[in-house]
Amino acid sequence: MRVRTIDSDNDWTFGKGRANYITGSRAIAQNVKTRLQSFANDWFLNIDAGVDWVNLLGNLSTQPRILRAVERTVLQTGGVLSIQRLQVLGKDANRGIRVEVLYTDVFGVENTIQTGVEV
Numbered sequence: 693m694r695v696r697t698i699d700s701d702n703d704w705t706f707g708k709g710r711a712n713y714i715t716g717s718r719a720i721a722q723n724v725k726t727r728l729q730s731f732a733n734d735w736f737l738n739i740d741a742g743v744d745w746v747n748l749l750g751n752l753s754t755q756p757r758i759l760r761a762v763e764r765t766v767l768q769t770g771g772v773l774s775i776q777r778l779q780v781l782g783k784d785a786n787r788g789i790r791v792e793v794l795y796t797d798v799f800g801v802e803n804t805i806q807t808g809v810e811v
Contacts, residue, residue, distance in 0.1 A: 693771060695719045702729070717801040720771035727765050728791065728807050749787040749811045755780055762791055771798045787811040 694715045697705045705712045714722065730742030743761050748754050759778055766772055777794040788810035796802050 693719045693723075695722060698722060698726070702726075717797050717799050717803060720769065720797045720799075721803045721805060724766055724769050724772065724793065724795070724803070725805050725807050727769055728762060728793075728805070729809055731809075743809075745789075745809050746811050749783070749789060749809075755783070758783075758789065758791075762793065766793050766795055772796075773798055776802065781806070 694713050697712055697714050699705055727741070728743065731746065732742045732744040733739045735741050743765055748758050748761060758780060763775060763778055766775055766778075773796045775793060775795045777792070779792050781790040781792050783789045788808060790806065790808040792804065792806045794802060794804045
C-alpha cells in the first residue's frame, strides 16, 4: 500500500515527487487516522464511509455506540489485524471527542492513534 502523505493540517503534500508518498505501517496508520476523522455521508463516492459523528456526538449516553463505530472503522481499514486497546479520552459539551486506538497491523507493528473530531 502506498498513499500520499498528509501534513499537520490534514492536507496532501506536494512538490517532492515520490517523497510525498508513504508505505507500510506509516501508510496504514495514516489511513486509520483519516478514516476516523471522516464523517458518514460526507464523501459522494461512498456515503457509507466514515463515522456517523453527527448523530453519535449529538446524543447522550452514546459511548458504547461510539466505541463500536470506532472499532468497526479501524478493523475495516486495510492492513489492520487486531485492536489491543480502544478508549474515549474525552467527550466535551461542544460536541467534540478524542479517541485512542492501539492496534496491530499486517507487518506485526503496534501503532497508537490519537485523534479527535468536532461536530
